Amino acid sequence: MAPVSTRAAGWTRSICGPGTDDVMAYLARRLALGLVTLWLVTLAAFLLLRIAPGDAVSAAVARSPGEGGVSSADLDQLRRELGLDRSWPVQYGDWLGDAFRLDPGTSLASGRSVIDEISPRLVVTAELTVLALAFTVILGVAGGLLAARYASAVPDTLIRGGAFVALSVPSFWLALVLIVAIASWTGHFLALGYEPFLESPWANLAAVVPAAAILTIRPSAMVLRVTRASTLDAANAQYFVMARARGFSRQMALVKHAFRTAMLPTVTVIGAQTVLMLGGAVVIEQVFGLPGLGRLLVESVLARDFPVIQALVLLFGLSAITVNLLVDLAYVRLDPRLRVAA
Numbered sequence: 001m002a003p004v005s006t007r008a009a010g011w012t013r014s015i016c017g018p019g020t021d022d023v024m025a026y027l028a029r030r031l032a033l034g035l036v037t038l039w040l041v042t043l044a045a046f047l048l049l050r051i052a053p054g055d056a057v058s059a060a061v062a063r064s065p066g067e068g069g070v071s072s073a074d075l076d077q078l079r080r081e082l083g084l085d086r087s088w089p090v091q092y093g094d095w096l097g098d099a100f101r102l103d104p105g106t107s108l109a110s111g112r113s114v115i116d117e118i119s120p121r122l123v124v125t126a127e128l129t130v131l132a133l134a135f136t137v138i139l140g141v142a143g144g145l146l147a148a149r150y151a152s153a154v155p156d157t158l159i160r161g162g163a164f165v166a167l168s169v170p171s172f173w174l175a176l177v178l179i180v181a182i183a184s185w186t187g188h189f190l191a192l193g194y195e196p197f198l199e200s201p202w203a204n205l206a207a208v209v210p211a212a213a214i215l216t217i218r219p220s221a222m223v224l225r226v227t228r229a230s231t232l233d234a235a236n237a238q239y240f241v242m243a244r245a246r247g248f249s250r251q252m253a254l255v256k257h258a259f260r261t262a263m264l265p266t267v268t269v270i271g272a273q274t275v276l277m278l279g280g281a282v283v284i285e286q287v288f289g290l291p292g293l294g295r296l297l298v299e300s301v302l303a304r305d306f307p308v309i310q311a312l313v314l315l316f317g318l319s320a321i322t323v324n325l326l327v328d329l330a331y332v333r334l335d336p337r338l339r340v341a342a
Helices: 005-014 019-053 056-062 072-083 086-101 114-149 152-169 169-188 202-217 219-236 238-245 250-290 295-304 306-334 337-341
Strands: none
Touching: 005 019, 005 250, 019 086, 019 295, 019 306, 056 072, 056 169, 086 169, 086 306, 114 202, 114 219, 114 250, 114 295, 114 306, 152 219, 169 219, 202 250, 219 250, 250 295, 250 306
């Protein structure tokens, strides 16, 4: 059997084509830059959390009015037990070392492992994001191609008008309207709870699909507009005119020839919107009562649970870096000229 490195190189060569070594060097530089950015993000999050007033101890006392008689000595002792009395460089160094060992510490609020806190929530957010991304690609790309096919006609005007409205209306407001409307019409309240897919597929989809549909409204509208514009630009190119002269219908020429070129800016927008959807999940999960990472982040901020917040920032940063690397790889695959530039 071939060595792992040889198999990996062959797999990469099959994806990227000629010039694989240059492409890998380019991706390695992008990865290094992403890791430096990730370190700066975690450092900024750490400093902002410490600069802000209060900590996990004061937050716990504020949530327990009956414990107002706790003395300052008891609070200081609790801070020493939690390690909050140590200097900031020591705290950050210890957390960073634990993160490298894939052990981001213990939650200050619950006393459980941070990994145990995040793991079940990660499944919910992953399901929500994957569904929203699928909706975004299908609606955005198909809608953009349809609008380009009927450029300046009635379907194009309606599609662009719908995209403009989608970009103008706040997602959280649409989510609240959707919940109230469904509750009024059917008597079913969407935010009643979340069920794992394996335990109750119908209840799971009933809770996640409406949230994913709301989360995808703005991203799909953005993808639609970029796909339409880039497809129309490609339709003015010489190769498109030649394809039409060879007997291709406008629809076939758009799909077979213009779409590949139009995919370059579309892929960029899809990658950027995927990262933004992770941020939008914070609000959507709160509105729909989904126990995902966004809701955990809000709860951890209120509890000043530093280890959980820092782990979530690290996880979101890693997700953004991964998406950007995949976009770069897709660019290299779609446009052979970039393999030379790399």
